[in-house]
Amino acid sequence: MRAIEVIGSISCVLLGAYPMVLLLTRWFEKTADERR
Numbered sequence: 001m002r003a004i005e006v007i008g009s010i011s012c013v014l015l016g017a018y019p020m021v022l023l024l025t026r027w028f029e030k031t032a033d034e035r036r
Helices: 003-035
Strands: none
Touching: none
C-alpha cells in the first residue's frame, strides 16, 4: 500500500463529497421549510 496514493484518493473523495453534502443539506432545509 502506498500511503500517498491512499491519502490522495481520500482527499479527492472528501473534496468532491463536501460541496455535495452542503448542497443536499441546504436543499433538505428548503424543502422542510416549504412543507411546514
